[in-house]
């Protein structure tokens with residue numbers, strides 16, 4: 633119960649990495665507010681969670697400023713504080729760079745970059761008042777390295793890396809710890825939909841696995857454990873770091 637009584641917000645908490653992190657934090661005693669656009673996914677997770685776990689939901693599109701502000705205020709009203717913010721919501725699409733619609737480029741930045749910016753903007757004043765707070769942004773190994781066919785996604789995750797570093801510097805002396813996780817391929821609905829769109833799903837899976845020196849993709853709980861590590865009060869001398877959990881890709 634190392635997170636007993638701590639208040640956490642997880643965007644995109646109804647599925648994949650967000651879902652695993654919500655369950656892991658709640659099993660360790662945290663009170664968790666999950667958000668997303670699809671109410672049925674959020675409701676389903678709350679009803680599936682073991683009895684006694686504190687997981688509630690709020691429908692929120694992170695690209696809408698009033699939704700971000702409301703989410704932060706809801707968590708603050710319910711729990712009286714905001715200890716942890718996991719900016720996890722994100723979208724991906726692939727395709728040749730010169731065929732990317734400008735509106736799709738804007739959309740991916742609105743969700744993957746402006747969303748975390750707005751969530752942080754509203755959560756940080758509460759954290760400064762409390763003199764403490766943990767923020768983890770979900771970037772990607774593709775935020776650290778280029779990847780042909782994923783230019784817009786890569787650019788958005790790279791922007792999130794620099795946002796994380798600069799915010800970490802700005803609030804390092806105010807008790808805030810601001811880091812990012814940079815996962816490699818993870819078995820989640822996002823990865824499933826990437827394979828579904830591939831011409832040959834089996835070949836695409838084998839190719840993706842071969843990119844990882846470990847020869848496999850991650851389970852969402854392997855990323856969730858890393859998020860908990862970055863929010864652990866015993867790991868206080870850590871801010872502005874990009875924690876690669878990628879089966880060895882970045883070491884290549």
Ligand SMILES: NC(=O)c1ccc[n+]([C@@H]2O[C@H](COP(=O)([O-])OP(=O)(O)OC[C@H]3O[C@@H](n4cnc5c(N)ncnc54)[C@H](OP(=O)(O)O)[C@@H]3O)[C@@H](O)[C@H]2O)c1
Pocket residue numbers: 643644645646647648649650667668669670671673692693694695720721722723724743770771772773814815816817818819820821822823
């Ligand atoms: N899977 C991988 O291989 C991988 C690797 C590196 C990084 N990541 C990152 O990990 C994060 C989680 O992805 P995942 O792999 O767990 O896939 P996922 O299951 O598709 O999760 C994405 C979540 O984001 C939510 N979301 C999307 N747009 C949103 C918006 N505008 N407002 C609020 N919520 C929104 C989705 O819920 P709704 O659609 O209901 O809103 C969904 O719950 C993403 O940021 C992704 O880029 C994933």
